[in-house]
Amino acid sequence: MRGLRLRSNIDNLLTYGLVIVAYIVMRLLIAGGNISSALQGQLVPITAYIVMAVSLNLTVGVLGELSLGHAGFMSVGAFSGVITATLLTDTIPTTWLRLALAMLVGSLIAAIFGFLIGIPVLRLQGDYLAIVTLAFGEIIKNVMNTIYLGYDKNGIRISMESANALKLDEGGKVILNGPMGAIGITKLSSFNAGFVLILITLFIVLNLINSKSGRAIKAVRDDKIAAESVGISVWRYRMMAFVTSATLAGAAGALYALNYTTVVARKFDFNTSILILVFVVLGGMGNIRGSIIAATVLTVLPEVLRAFNEVRMLVYAIILILVMLVRNNVTLRQLFQKIGIKRRNSLANNKEGDDA
Amino acid sequence: MNSEIKKTKMVPLPSQSIIPERDIAQKPILEVSRLGINFGGLAAVEDFNIAVGPTEICGIIGPNGAGKTTIFNLLTKVYQPTSGAILLDGQDTSNMNTVQINQAGIARTFQNIRLFPSLSVEDNVKIGLHNQIGYNMVSGIFRLPAFFSGERRARKRVMELLDIFDMTHLASHRAGSLPYGAQRRLELIRALATNPKLLLLDEPAAGMNPSETEELMSNIEKIRDSFQIAIMLIEHDMRLVMGICEGIAVINYGKIIAKGTPEEIQKNPLVIEAYLGKKKGKIHVKRDRDPGLLQ
Ligand SMILES: Nc1ncnc2c1ncn2[C@@H]1O[C@H](COP(=O)(O)OP(=O)(O)O)[C@@H](O)[C@H]1O
Ligand SMILES: [Mg+2]
Numbered sequence: 001m002r003g004l005r006l007r008s009n010i011d012n013l014l015t016y017g018l019v020i021v022a023y024i025v026m027r028l029l030i031a032g033g034n035i036s037s038a039l040q041g042q043l044v045p046i047t048a049y050i051v052m053a054v055s056l057n058l059t060v061g062v063l064g065e066l067s068l069g070h071a072g073f074m075s076v077g078a079f080s081g082v083i084t085a086t087l088l089t090d091t092i093p094t095t096w097l098r099l100a101l102a103m104l105v106g107s108l109i110a111a112i113f114g115f116l117i118g119i120p121v122l123r124l125q126g127d128y129l130a131i132v133t134l135a136f137g138e139i140i141k142n143v144m145n146t147i148y149l150g151y152d153k154n155g156i157r158i159s160m161e162s163a164n165a166l167k168l169d170e171g172g173k174v175i176l177n178g179p180m181g182a183i184g185i186t187k188l189s190s191f192n193a194g195f196v197l198i199l200i201t202l203f204i205v206l207n208l209i210n211s212k213s214g215r216a217i218k219a220v221r222d223d224k225i226a227a228e229s230v231g232i233s234v235w236r237y238r239m240m241a242f243v244t245s246a247t248l249a250g251a252a253g254a255l256y257a258l259n260y261t262t263v264v265a266r267k268f269d270f271n272t273s274i275l276i277l278v279f280v281v282l283g284g285m286g287n288i289r290g291s292i293i294a295a296t297v298l299t300v301l302p303e304v305l306r307a308f309n310e311v312r313m314l315v316y317a318i319i320l321i322l323v324m325l326v327r328n329n330v331t332l333r334q335l336f337q338k339i340g341i342k343r344r345n346s347l348a349n350n351k352e353g354d355d356a
Numbered sequence: 357m358n359s360e361i362k363k364t365k366m367v368p369l370p371s372q373s374i375i376p377e378r379d380i381a382q383k384p385i386l387e388v389s390r391l392g393i394n395f396g397g398l399a400a401v402e403d404f405n406i407a408v409g410p411t412e413i414c415g416i417i418g419p420n421g422a423g424k425t426t427i428f429n430l431l432t433k434v435y436q437p438t439s440g441a442i443l444l445d446g447q448d449t450s451n452m453n454t455v456q457i458n459q460a461g462i463a464r465t466f467q468n469i470r471l472f473p474s475l476s477v478e479d480n481v482k483i484g485l486h487n488q489i490g491y492n493m494v495s496g497i498f499r500l501p502a503f504f505s506g507e508r509r510a511r512k513r514v515m516e517l518l519d520i521f522d523m524t525h526l527a528s529h530r531a532g533s534l535p536y537g538a539q540r541r542l543e544l545i546r547a548l549a550t551n552p553k554l555l556l557l558d559e560p561a562a563g564m565n566p567s568e569t570e571e572l573m574s575n576i577e578k579i580r581d582s583f584q585i586a587i588m589l590i591e592h593d594m595r596l597v598m599g600i601c602e603g604i605a606v607i608n609y610g611k612i613i614a615k616g617t618p619e620e621i622q623k624n625p626l627v628i629e630a631y632l633g634k635k636k637g638k639i640h641v642k643r644d645r646d647p648g649l650l651q
Contacts, residue, residue, distance in 0.1 A: 215479055
């Protein structure tokens with residue numbers, strides 16, 4: 001009677017458990033000095049990509065709308081986060097607090113952009129969201145390439161021409177330097193911070209999915225006309241899912257950017273959006289744990305494949321294709337189900353048998 | 357469009373009531389006057405007038421393509437009427453959309469079942485209860501007490517509703533995996549969950565065998581009696597229509613050609629000619645699956 005519910009609770013616990021265990025294992029490995037410096041450098045980006053994948057899954061898997069510009073929200077969050085962190089350098093010396101505030105501002109700015117995009121687009125039927133988010137990502141990239149921003153005693157200056165045009169005083173500092181991106185960033189992010197952001201993301205996304213609002217979002221995905229017929233505003237729940245998704249991407253962007261001394265807008269281009277979409281598709285639509293695993297494996301893989309150097313992108317592509325084949329192959333799926341990966345469907349299947 | 361509606365309301369209306377004796381002292385729950393819609397210049401529904409009593413079961417019959425489903429789509433604002441006025445419980449609905457219509461008290465089922473197939477039976481009904489579950493997004497994410505009490509009450513209500521059709525044992529099943537008859541019943545329960553004053557059923561007995569239809573008939577009456585609501589249904593099964601409807605409207609080519617009690621309808625020569633077929637006495641209509649999207 002409570003099969004599906006119980007299963008979703010166990011599913012969520014497994015997801016948290018996986019993240020916590022992985023974190024502890026990594027901490028132990030780092031303490032033991034068993035991790036290459038290249039991989040250590042990947043830890044924060046991996047946590048940021050996990051948050052990106054989980055948040056995009058909310059739009060693509062749970063809401064069922066295609067977004068091709070998720071990196072755009074990451075970009076907005078990254079640059080507003082860097083600006084916030086830099087401006088607060090003297091006011092708030094506590095590193096973690098400054099990082100938290102930077103992520104908060106990054107997520108709020110990304111939320112505003114998500115909302116503004118959603119107002120016209122989420123009212124329309126059809127695949128307009130894909131087109132508009134794609135354009136959004138490209139526009140943000142190009143705009144960020146032309147912005148110069150700095151501050152001195154007299155406040156913040158912005159220019160679209162050059163860093164010199166900012167006319168900063170002696171003690172002034174350039175934060176955004178046009179095509180050079182954000183420069184002179186103080187590295188605030190850490191693996192611990194990334195871990196906490198993943199937990200917060202999971203808390204928000206999983207609790208949202210398993211609440212009244214999440215049910216409405218899934219109802220909209222399954223059948224818009226039926227959802228409206230039972231009094232569910234399609235626009236409202238599309239907006240809720242999309243803005244939440246953008247918000248979390250903004251926080252991930254701030255985390256990502258504050259891990260480096262410089263960040264360029266090119267980092268958050270169409271390829272990045274597609275990469276995150278690949279995480280979601282390979283991990284499974286609506287499958288949060290799948291997104292986490294896919295984001296981790298596919299970020300680590302190119303590093304591991306460095307040994308193969310020249311052919312590594314080829315191997316990477318082959319692995320991607322193989323995973324997709326396996327996931328979509330009926331015979332293989334049945335084989336997996338026989339050898340015990342059938343938990344997901346077993347309950348319902350058994351009961352159907354009873355009814356027949 | 358609004359000015360047009362106001363204008364048409366000024367015009368004296370033809371007699372439209374098919375309210376049964378029982379409801380006559382009360383205000384009608386639904387009053388429709390001169391309702392119409394054109395698709396590319398062709399009138400799919402024209403000059404449709406009806407009044408339905410607050411606890412009436414009324415039927416709409418007519419050949420395939422007559423405009424029956426379109427009438428439901430107009431009442432629920434899936435389509436915007438090109439003319440006419442709809443009053444629900446005395447309230448003008450001309451500025452409402454589909455969501456507001458449901459909140460104002462009309463719920464419906466669809467000719468070609470529209471469930472949320474990937475969700476459980478329980479969740480399907482809970483989505484029907486959505487607007488009665490009193491907690492918001494923040495309480496949901498932070499699991500505040502309102503979340504737990506809201507979910508607990510919703511679950512209790514879901515089980516009560518599922519019990520009407522003896523479906524509690526199916527609560528955890530995926531809606532899309534249910535057999536056809538159970539899907540139809542679930543869709544009806546989901547509509548009922550929204551706490552409507554008027555329930556619209558589009559061919560509820562389609563695909564059911566005689567004994568299932570028999571059970572459905574008694575359940576429809578049971579629902580009307582225990583929930584004290586009006587039910588308007590489209591059906592081709594004459595045993596069901598003649599058996600439980602107190603008033604029947606017959607439409608052909610988008611227009612009402614007859615209105616009355618089941619006895620009157622069965623005797624009406626216009627109806628016999630247009631719809632019931634030339635063969636005397638035997639009432640039978642072949643049902644076909646409409647291809648339309650919004651059935
Ligand atoms: N969205 C639409 N666009 C164009 N024509 C439509 C649309 N919906 C219904 N119609 C037409 O309206 C007429 C009535 O259809 P419908 O109400 O579905 O009939 P039924 O009485 O069988 O339920 C049909 O001729 C149908 O083709
Ligand atoms: Mg129809």
